Amino acid sequence: MFHAPIVPRARKRSRPAEASVTRRAEVKFEDVRLYLVERKMGSSRRSFLTELARSKGFIVEDVLSEAVTHVVSEDCQASSLWTWLKTCGLKDLPMMHVLDIRWFTDSMREGRPVAVETRHLIQDTLPTVTEGTTPTVSTVSQYACQRRTTPENNNKIFTDAFEVLVENYEFNEIEGPCLAFKRAASVLKSLPSAVQCLGATKDLPCLGEHTKAIMEEIIQCGRSFAVEKILSDERYQTLKLFTSVFGVGPKTAEKWYRRGLRSFSHILADPSIRLNRMQQSGFLHYGDISRAVSKAEAHALGNIIDEAVHAITPDAILALTGGFRRGKEFGHDVDFIVTTPVLGKEEQLLTNSIERLKQQGLLLYCEYQASIFDMSKLPTHRFEAMDHFAKCFLILRLEGSQVEGGLNSAAGDSRGWRAVRVDLVSPPMDRYAYALLGWTGSRQFERDLRRFAQKERRMLLDNHALYDKTKKEFLAATTEKDIFAHLGLEYIEPWQRNA
Numbered sequence: 025m026f027h028a029p030i031v032p033r034a035r036k037r038s039r040p041a042e043a044s045v046t047r048r049a050e051v052k053f054e055d056v057r058l059y060l061v062e063r064k065m066g067s068s069r070r071s072f073l074t075e076l077a078r079s080k081g082f083i084v085e086d087v088l089s090e091a092v093t094h095v096v097s098e099d100c101q102a103s104s105l106w107t108w109l110k111t112c113g114l115k116d117l118p119m120m121h122v123l124d125i126r127w128f129t130d131s132m133r134e135g136r137p138v139a140v141e142t143r144h145l146i147q148d149t150l151p152t153v154t155e156g157t158t159p160t161v162s163t164v165s166q167y168a169c170q171r172r173t174t175p176e177n178n179n180k181i182f183t184d185a186f187e188v189l190v191e192n193y194e195f196n197e198i199e200g201p202c203l204a205f206k207r208a209a210s211v212l213k214s215l216p217s218a219v220q221c222l223g224a225t226k227d228l229p230c231l232g233e234h235t236k237a238i239m240e241e242i243i244q245c246g247r248s249f250a251v252e253k254i255l256s257d258e259r260y261q262t263l264k265l266f267t268s269v270f271g272v273g274p275k276t277a278e279k280w281y282r283r284g285l286r287s288f289s290h291i292l293a294d295p296s297i298r299l300n301r302m303q304q305s306g307f308l309h310y311g312d313i314s315r316a317v318s319k320a321e322a323h324a325l326g327n328i329i330d331e332a333v334h335a336i337t338p339d340a341i342l343a344l345t346g347g348f349r350r351g352k353e354f355g356h357d358v359d360f361i362v363t364t365p366v367l368g369k370e371e372q373l374l375t376n377s378i379e380r381l382k383q384q385g386l387l388l389y390c391e392y393q394a395s396i397f398d399m400s401k402l403p404t405h406r407f408e409a410m411d412h413f414a415k416c417f418l419i420l421r422l423e424g425s426q427v428e429g430g431l432n433s434a435a436g437d438s439r440g441w442r443a444v445r446v447d448l449v450s451p452p453m454d455r456y457a458y459a460l461l462g463w464t465g466s467r468q469f470e471r472d473l474r475r476f477a478q479k480e481r482r483m484l485l486d487n488h489a490l491y492d493k494t495k496k497e498f499l500a501a502t503t504e505k506d507i508f509a510h511l512g513l514e515y516i517e518p519w520q521r522n523a
């Protein structure tokens with residue numbers, strides 16, 4: 025869980041100067057900020073539409089700034105509109121909806137911001153439409169939670185390259201392009217076949233010019249020079265190495281890099297560095313826990329946890345979650361949810377289970393975090409890195425004899441056991457569906473579920489709850505299907521969430 029920065033940072037949106045918003049009526053839609061593009065629309069029509077929208081409770085910004093969420097244009101020439109938008113120096117441009125006037129008129133008719141559909145989007149990826157040709161409309165959603173993504177990735181050659189760029193942007197804290205490449209990789213992962221030529225991507229969402237340039241290089245040369253440059257960069261290599269240690273995040277890695285440290289032996293030999301308990305275990309078990317966990321190993325761990333959980337609480341509920349629930353063959357850890365039908369007893373169940381593993385001599389490391397869950401503090405508008413349920417981050421000892429087909433060990437390793445990272449989270453039973461949905465991932469799937477909920481449904485989703493801002497109420501759910509139904513989304517099976 026600690027191998028990489030965990031969550032998308034909440035979008036930084038500077039509050040616009042209140043003076044720039046003339047409020048004719050009460051603002052009804054705080055999260056939607058429109059900007060009407062004057063080009064092609066003309067100034068008098070723009071003023072008219074501005075007043076109309078404001079009278080219906082919409083915020084319309086006079087100036088195009090990072091505060092804007094929806095750019096509306098009557099300019100049907102996508103290329104000239106995008107050329108202009110890109111000269112405006114907006115860092116958050118990839119996050120904005122750039123929409124056709126039809127979205128605006130639909131919203132005025134409904135008296136609320138309607139869901140953004142593909143037909144509303146003015147995409148910067150569309151080729152210039154010449155006379156006699158008709159642009160085709162994308163059927164792939166911009167939201168990962170409206171796509172089905174199996175573990176089979178037909179575009180690994182591109183997504184591996186994008187993941188290097190993403191990591192490098194994360195190390196340099198450059199958010200816009202980082203998110204853009206994450207979204208692009210996610211779209212490519214959902215495709216049923218490999219992209220062979222750039223023309224095949226013309227109707228896909230989330231692929232911008234930069235993304236396409238990298239893809240073009242890979243199609244032409246089999247590799248991207250920009251990516252190769254990063255891979256051979258000393259800073260990138262060092263930060264990648266350091267953050268591969270359990271308990272070392274990008275901040276610590278950067279600090280060590282700045283001190284001139286370049287290898288594990290440098291770190292371990294530096295008397296001024298005090299490793300915390302987690303990092304000490306990270307170094308101690310580095311060989312084991314940096315090696316992938318197989319499905320058979322995850323299954324064996326499931327049996328061990330099952331025994332530990334039920335030994336004390338016969339009616340305990342245990343569910344495999346994370347990547348293995350999504351059908352992945354390998355993972356960096358194994359994630360489980362444990363709970364009990366008796367509300368309030370879940371935390372004790374977790375501590376008892378840990379104690380049991382300890383008595384069995386299987387507990388190599390345990391970081392326990394008590395619950396700070398408080399329903400009265402919800403909903404939270406800003407998504408936090410971690411949910412508030414009781415949880416523990418473990419390193420467990422796994423015997424080869426318990427694994428069908430044996431351990432995924434390094435060549436020549438004759439110990440007969442290995443260390444494996446395991447996470448257990450223990451939500452109260454009435455939060456189970458939300459915790460299961462959140463912990464099943466993938467991260468991009470979760471990110472887009474939250475974005476979809478907020479932007480399209482005026483709802484707030486996290487691992488604890490779903491809150492409807494229009495009705496001002498929490499929505500109850502006992503299964504994941506209930507949550508998809510509340511969001512008005514088709515149900516996506518766990519193995520289709522590998523976005």
Ligand code: DCT
Nearest residue numbers: 025030346347355356357409410462463464465
């Ligand atoms: N998750 C979450 N909140 C966090 C971290 C993770 O809700 N702070 C969710 C998203 C994915 C899931 O938990 C499991 O996380 P990981 O184990 O990091 O990811 P994974 O998909 O299981 O992938 P891996 O194979 O690397 O373990």
Ligand code: MG
Nearest residue numbers: 346347357359
């Ligand atoms: Mg996992």
